[in-house]
Amino acid sequence: MARRTDPLLHARRREQIVAGAAHAFAEKGYDGATVKDICRKSGLGSGTIFHYFADKRAILxxxxxxxxxxxxxxxxxxxxxxxxxxxxxxxxxxxxxxxxxxxxxxxxxxxxxxxxxxxxxxxxxxxxxxxxxxxxxxxxxxxxxxxxxxxxxxxxxxxxxxxxxxxxxxxxxxxxxxxxxxxxxxxxxxxxxxxxxxx
The missing domain is CATH 1.10.357 (Tetracycline Repressor; domain 2)
Incomplete structure (x- = not known):
């Protein structure tokens, strides 16, 4: 049986990731910021981030x-x-x-x-x-x-x-x-x- 996705949690997680990315991009620029920086700024692990976005470009x-x-x-x-x-x-x-x-x-x-x-x-x-x-x-x-x-x-x-x-x-x-x-x-x-x- 497929796992159900909570749409509110899904939206909150995406917002958390893009907010963390905004801080990372502002601090280091697009090229300088890494997914690790985005993880640190968003407080989420890379597995969670890659569940929502394929790569850094998709996060932008x-x-x-x-x-x-x-x-x-x-x-x-x-x-x-x-x-x-x-x-x-x-x-x-x-x-x-x-x-x-x-x-x-x-x-x-x-x-x-x-x-x-x-x-x-x-x-x-x-x-x-x-x-x-x-x-x-x-x-x-x-x-x-x-x-x-x-x-x-x-x-x-x-x-x-x-x-x-x-x-x-x-x-x-x-x-x-x-x-x-x-x-x-x-x-x-x-x-x-x-x-x-x-x-």
């Missing part, structure tokens, strides 16, 4: 899949009764990881992987596509309501909003990076750029 993909699924679900769950509030909630969701000390090292690790692993680009691109669609729709509504600069094409404005927000991740590893300060400045820049009412 699993880490990005978890992030993709959670972020997309969060973006789709944002209520858009008030387009301005929803716009800022999307921006806040896209930048919330900036407060995590792992953000900088993981950003640079992923940039390195983009050159060699197309799956990384696909997984990151899936989040970007959903975020872009949400932002473009909200900017269209704000323009229609007279609450945003009507001279921007909404899709172009959404690309700029994402580019400015994403740019902070490139600085998040700097020694003097202060996420709270930078996120306040981000709101100021986006408000002035798109002629939004303060929010």
């Amino acid at each position: 993909h699993g880490m990005l899949e978890v992030d993709r699924d959670v972020t997309i679900a969060d973006l789709r769950a944002i209520e858009d009764d008030d387009a301005l509030i929803a716009f800022w909630q999307v921006i806040d969701r896209l930048t919330e990881d900036l407060r995590d000390p792992l953000a900088g090292p993981l950003t640079f690790m992923l940039l390195g992987q983009l050159r060699t692993d197309p799956v990384v680009g696909e997984l990151l691109g899936a989040v970007d596509a959903v975020a872009h669609g949400r932002l473009a729709d909200l900017i269209t509504r704000l323009q229609t309501e007279g609450r945003a600069d009507p001279d921007w094409k909404p899709a172009h404005a959404a690309t700029w909003a994402q580019s400015i927000s994403d740019g902070l991740y490139l600085r998040s590893g700097d020694e003097d990076f202060d996420a709270s300060f930078e996120l306040v400045r981000l709101r100021t820049v986006l408000t002035r750029t798109f002629l939004l009412p303060p929010g």
